[in-house]
Amino acid sequence: MAAPMHRCWALLRSLTLSLPAAGYHAKPRIWGLSGVYKPDPRDPETKEWHIGPKFEAKLYGKHGEASQVDPEALWPRPEKLRELEEEEREWYPSLGDMLERVEAKDRELAKKKEERERLIASNLAKMPKMVADWRRDKREAKQKLREEQIRRDRLVAKAREKFGVSMDPRSVKFQELVKELEKEDKKNQKALKKRTEAAGVGAKAGNAPAAGSP
Structure with a gap:
């Protein structure tokens, strides 16, 4: 019983090794000193959703200070804040209004x-x-x-x-x-x-x- 199984494994190994292997090698993630993954924004292959305040807000929400993200930079600018307030008044009025x-x-x-x-x-x-x-x-x-x-x-x-x-x-x-x-x-x-x-x-x-x- 062991001899036929050994022959089958040998045949499968020979068929597998005779085929060319895949040439794709994923790039290793860039980990910061704190162990938080932060993609390089200067890399042209970095995805758009890994760049910008939204992604940094996710990092800060997940890792806190370990993300090395300045929370003040996540706060909207005064003109953006006024725009958000105006939009909130228009689409989400208060109970009194x-x-x-x-x-x-x-x-x-x-x-x-x-x-x-x-x-x-x-x-x-x-x-x-x-x-x-x-x-x-x-x-x-x-x-x-x-x-x-x-x-x-x-x-x-x-x-x-x-x-x-x-x-x-x-x-x-x-x-x-x-x-x-x-x-x-x-x-x-x-x-x-x-x-x-x-x-x-x-x-x-x-x-x-x-x-x-x-």
Whole structure:
């Protein structure tokens, strides 16, 4: 049993040693005097995350004074500190600021609600007058349309009486005749209105007391 196992190991050793070995050799870490690993920032092969204040902060947090890192150098500069404070105020407001914002929003919503209710109450108060005006305008429009239709029928009847019943009311000539009668009718109504106004002014002048009369 031992002879076959020995032959197998010998065969494996011969196959392994006949293959070329890897040529990679990792560089040894640079350890400081305190036993803390600190990469050389001047080495071009040093990674970016092994350079800078963040890595030094990790070293100081892990090894303390043994890291030989100056904690004052880790503290942000005044302008960076102001920037961080401004960012904190914007994205992480205090409880008082959040409560003030909530109260301001509630006041704004209450104001809008009050204005809306006041507008609704004002419109409801105006509703009866608006409805009455709408009904009056509707009655006046109907009355005007009825009077216009009556006047139009009267002009058509007058045109038929003047130019003959046999004329087609849809013809162009008949429509032109109706328009001429319509112009004449408007002219007569205008003249009648002027005479009525003149008569009214004369009547007022006659009823007025003379100057100096008791």
